[in-house]
Amino acid sequence: MKPPLRPLLLALLCTAPFLAPAAPLDVTPDTLIERANLLRDARERPWDPATGRLGNLRQVHIIANDCTVRVVSGAENRLFLGRGSFSVTEDTLVADRQRRALPPVRDVTIAAGPAAPAIPRLGADTGAVCFTLQLATAHEMLVRGDRLALLFDRVELPVLRISLNPSADMRLWFYGVRLGLLSLSSNAWAKAGGTGQIEWLKLHSTQSSSALLFHDMNARHVGVSALTTGARFSIRIGQDTDAGYYQPARAPGAIAHQYPIWIDGPVNALKVPAGRVDALPLTGALRDETRALQQDVMGRAGPMPVLPAPDPSAAPAPTVRAASGEPLSPRQRVSDVLQPVLLPGMALGKVDLWKDGAALEGRAPNDQAVRQFVKDLQRSGEVRNPQVAWIRAEGERVAFRVLVTFLCAAPGEPSRCLPATGSSYTREQVEDALRPVLGSAVTLTRLDLVDGALVTLEGRGSEADVRAAMERVRNELPWLEASSSGMGNGSFSARLRMVCTTPPRAAGICAAPGPQR
Numbered sequence: 001m002k003p004p005l006r007p008l009l010l011a012l013l014c015t016a017p018f019l020a021p022a023a024p025l026d027v028t029p030d031t032l033i034e035r036a037n038l039l040r041d042a043r044e045r046p047w048d049p050a051t052g053r054l055g056n057l058r059q060v061h062i063i064a065n066d067c068t069v070r071v072v073s074g075a076e077n078r079l080f081l082g083r084g085s086f087s088v089t090e091d092t093l094v095a096d097r098q099r100r101a102l103p104p105v106r107d108v109t110i111a112a113g114p115a116a117p118a119i120p121r122l123g124a125d126t127g128a129v130c131f132t133l134q135l136a137t138a139h140e141m142l143v144r145g146d147r148l149a150l151l152f153d154r155v156e157l158p159v160l161r162i163s164l165n166p167s168a169d170m171r172l173w174f175y176g177v178r179l180g181l182l183s184l185s186s187n188a189w190a191k192a193g194g195t196g197q198i199e200w201l202k203l204h205s206t207q208s209s210s211a212l213l214f215h216d217m218n219a220r221h222v223g224v225s226a227l228t229t230g231a232r233f234s235i236r237i238g239q240d241t242d243a244g245y246y247q248p249a250r251a252p253g254a255i256a257h258q259y260p261i262w263i264d265g266p267v268n269a270l271k272v273p274a275g276r277v278d279a280l281p282l283t284g285a286l287r288d289e290t291r292a293l294q295q296d297v298m299g300r301a302g303p304m305p306v307l308p309a310p311d312p313s314a315a316p317a318p319t320v321r322a323a324s325g326e327p328l329s330p331r332q333r334v335s336d337v338l339q340p341v342l343l344p345g346m347a348l349g350k351v352d353l354w355k356d357g358a359a360l361e362g363r364a365p366n367d368q369a370v371r372q373f374v375k376d377l378q379r380s381g382e383v384r385n386p387q388v389a390w391i392r393a394e395g396e397r398v399a400f401r402v403l404v405t406f407l408c409a410a411p412g413e414p415s416r417c418l419p420a421t422g423s424s425y426t427r428e429q430v431e432d433a434l435r436p437v438l439g440s441a442v443t444l445t446r447l448d449l450v451d452g453a454l455v456t457l458e459g460r461g462s463e464a465d466v467r468a469a470m471e472r473v474r475n476e477l478p479w480l481e482a483s484s485s486g487m488g489n490g491s492f493s494a495r496l497r498m499v500c501t502t503p504p505r506a507a508g509i510c511a512a513p514g515p516q517r
Helices: 005-015 029-041 254-258 284-301 330-341 367-380 427-438 463-476
Strands: 056-063 068-073 078-081 086-090 105-112 129-135 140-144 149-153 156-164 170-186 190-205 211-214 217-226 232-236 242-246 260-264 278-281 347-354 357-364 383-394 397-406 443-450 454-460 480-488 491-498
Touching: 029 056, 029 156, 029 170, 029 190, 029 330, 056 129, 068 284, 078 086, 149 284, 170 284, 190 232, 190 284, 211 217, 211 284, 217 232, 254 278, 330 347, 330 357, 330 367, 357 367, 357 383, 367 383, 367 397, 427 443, 427 454, 427 463, 463 480, 463 491
Parallel strands: 056 105, 056 140, 068 129, 068 149, 140 156, 149 170, 156 170, 170 190, 190 211, 190 217, 211 232, 217 242, 232 260, 260 278
Antiparallel strands: 078 129, 086 105, 347 357, 357 397, 383 397, 443 454, 454 491, 480 491
């Protein structure tokens, strides 16, 4: 008779390094922001503002009136001057500069002022471009400037979040960009548009003079919101685009006409979860207006300059597509490790992390598969206390959310488990680790390991010595949890629960256990 296949798969998970191919999680704003942070923290980049090197840049505040600024991608965060004089001021919080075990992040302001003579220049002082900003890791931009033209020239980043502060006649164009998340929030008299590929496009306005015209941009998810009337939006809704417009106003009558949005695609595909908006088909006049914006901004910026060669130690510029050698995100680590536990037809799409645990969301053939998945998780040795949060029907399949507790503080952190070899713990392994902590003042007369999960103790010692020994066990052995104990007449008994029922794997959710105290 052949052994059941499912227990064999679980045994393989518990005893062998993780070999299953990675299954990418759903691309969401959270996973993209996590990826941007991981890429920034993966290595330390040169920080030398006097030569235009901006280190591990997180946020850039641009203040530039009557200027044209070009933003490009590259292996370093660098400033190249053009026309005029601009200086760099660091805004980084002290805590961000003094992070332990991670490179310091940098926030800077670029504004008109005396320029350091060693910052390289591109082109002649009489050119139109005030400066060129090369980005490798920055994903937050604050922009202010009357009559500022800003060209994002073939920028490739996981995340780019831009806030337009109060300004007059600001113009932005995104040319051939590839972005995971583009979030553009306008509180300015501004006009913006662009071309390229985006996973998540978020457009927001609190200024009635804003025109965010992105009908030439291909995006899989589009979210539009407005807190004022009169702001103009345009988007493209393709066959696979999920698009929505949120505006909170509930007033009756013709208020919807004050929230116009033009759509290149099926107008009725726009989701409006609250309030009302005026969804209209894209017009030729709007196409002409956007084309004029592109010609204006790109005409001011001129052709792409030749940038100096990057530092040889600089990493390649990040892109939205995953590349080998990138840091593995904690969410993806959880998903990769748990792939062998999933039943046929199941898939994980989302992992929400919190301290000591997570919620696993995905899809399954039916609710029986989800409940079997929870049982298999319990036996996997990777998590504890798995439980179903909800199961919802989605056509012929179901969506699910399962809550789990990790055996470490976070994915990749040291495991709380007792370091040991083999597929299950033995009584001898537990006793060898426990005796030194109990100490010589306590005599252990019996120790049993029940079902690999419960440790029962019996022994002799004074009440003071036994209490001190139990306190050491609580403080020094994270792989044991006290359940009950009793003492009297010079003897004691105790029941302790193993945090882990199987020894930790070399390639699990948690890293190898740290040294026992």
